[in-house]
Amino acid sequence: MSGTVIATHGLRKSFGAVRAVDGIDLDVRAGDVYGFLGANGSGKTTTVRMLLGLVLPTAGTVEVLGRPIPKAGREVLPRVGALIEGPAAYGHLSATANLSLSDASGPGGSRRTRKARIGEVLDQVGLGGVGKRAVRGFSLGMRQRLGLAGALLRRPDLLVLDEPTNGLDPQGIHEIRELLLDLNRTGTTVFLSSHLLAEIEQLATRVGVLDRGRMVLQDDLATLTAPTGATVVDTPRAAQAREVLGDRVLSADGDRLVVRGSEPAEVNAVLVGAGVPVHGLTLQRPTLEEVVLAAAAGSGDRVQAGAAS
Numbered sequence: 001m002s003g004t005v006i007a008t009h010g011l012r013k014s015f016g017a018v019r020a021v022d023g024i025d026l027d028v029r030a031g032d033v034y035g036f037l038g039a040n041g042s043g044k045t046t047t048v049r050m051l052l053g054l055v056l057p058t059a060g061t062v063e064v065l066g067r068p069i070p071k072a073g074r075e076v077l078p079r080v081g082a083l084i085e086g087p088a089a090y091g092h093l094s095a096t097a098n099l100s101l102s103d104a105s106g107p108g109g110s111r112r113t114r115k116a117r118i119g120e121v122l123d124q125v126g127l128g129g130v131g132k133r134a135v136r137g138f139s140l141g142m143r144q145r146l147g148l149a150g151a152l153l154r155r156p157d158l159l160v161l162d163e164p165t166n167g168l169d170p171q172g173i174h175e176i177r178e179l180l181l182d183l184n185r186t187g188t189t190v191f192l193s194s195h196l197l198a199e200i201e202q203l204a205t206r207v208g209v210l211d212r213g214r215m216v217l218q219d220d221l222a223t224l225t226a227p228t229g230a231t232v233v234d235t236p237r238a239a240q241a242r243e244v245l246g247d248r249v250l251s252a253d254g255d256r257l258v259v260r261g262s263e264p265a266e267v268n269a270v271l272v273g274a275g276v277p278v279h280g281l282t283l284q285r286p287t288l289e290e291v292v293l294a295a296a297a298g299s300g301d302r303v304q305a306g307a308a309s
C-alpha cells in the first residue's frame with residue numbers, strides 16, 4: 001500500500017448552529033501513525049464517524065484508501081478496523097463469542113479462518129487467557145482491548161481508533177502503545193484520536209491538531225519538533241559562559257543557556273577552550289506542546305499535556 005490513505009477536503013459537520021467540524025483537510029499517508037489531537041468536544045469523534053460513513057458530512061468530501069466515503073463504504077470498510085467510543089459487547093457472552101458474532105455480521109470475514117483469527121487477535125491484545133469468560137465481568141480496560149481485538153479481526157490495512165487508551169491503567173496504555181507500534185511496523189496505517197498530548201507525542205509519526213472544529217496544525221512530528229538551530233548548554237559558570245559567547249547567547253535561565261549554533265561540539269570547544277566547565281549540551285528542539293501552543297493560542301491548555309505513561 002502506498003500514497004494517501006485518508007484524504008478529506010473541506011470536511012464539515014454542523015449540528016444546528018454548532019459547527020462540530022469546520023472545513024478540515026486531513027492528509028494521512030500509508031505507514032503513518034497519525035495522531036489526531038484535540039480537547040474534549042473539539043470534533044474528533046464526529047470526524048472519525050464521518051471517516052467511517054456513520055455520519056454524513058454537511059459539506060466536503062472523504063476518501064479512504066483511495067475511494068469515496070460513504071459511497072464506496074462496502075468495498076473499503078472491510079479493509080478498515082475501527083474502534084469508536086465505548087465499544088459495545090454482549091455481557092452474557094464470552095469474548096470469543098462476541099468476536100465470532102461481529103466477524104459473522106460484517107462483510108468479508110471468512111468463516112473457515114474465523115476461529116484461528118479470533119485466537120490470534122485475543123492473544124495480540126492480551127486477552128488470550130480469558131477468551132471463554134463472559135464479558136460482563138470484564139473491566140473497562142478489558143472491554144477496550146476486546147474492542148481493539150474486534151478492529152483487528154480482518155487484518156485491516158487501516159486502523160481508526162477513537163481514544164483507544166481511554167479507561168486503561170498505565171500498564172494497559174503501555175501494552176496498547178506497543179501493540180499499535182508493532183502493527184504499524186508490519187504495515188498497518190494507524191489513525192488515532194486522543195486528547196492527551198503526551199500520548200500522541202510518544203506514538204505518532206504525523207500529527208493533526210483540532211481546535212474547536214478547525215485544524216490548526218498538520219505535519220510530520222519530526223518536522224514539527226525539528227532542531228531549532230540552537231544549542232542548550234548547562235554550565236555551573238553561566239556568567240562566565242555569557243562573557244565568552246557574547247551575543248550568541250539567545251536566552252539564559254540559571255545554569256542553562258540557549259546558544260545560537262547547531263553543533264554542540266563546536267559550542268563545547270569554545271567554552272572548554274576558555275576554561276568554562278560544561279555539564280551538558282543538547283540540540284534545542286521544541287516539544288509538541290510548545291508547537292501546539294504556538295499554533296493556536298488557547299488550544300494548548302485545552303489539550304491535556306499530562307503524561308501518558
Ligand SMILES: Nc1ncnc2c1ncn2[C@@H]1O[C@H](COP(=O)(O)OP(=O)(O)OP(=O)(O)O)[C@@H](O)[C@H]1O
Pocket residue numbers: 015018019020038039040041042043044045046047195
Ligand atoms: N449528535 C450530535 N448532536 C448535536 N451536537 C453534537 C452531536 N455530536 C456532537 N455534537 C457536538 O459537536 C461538538 C464536537 O463533538 P465531538 O464528540 O465530535 O468532539 P470530540 O473531540 O470527540 O470530544 P470527546 O472527546 O469529548 O468525544 C461538541 O460541541 C458536541 O457537543
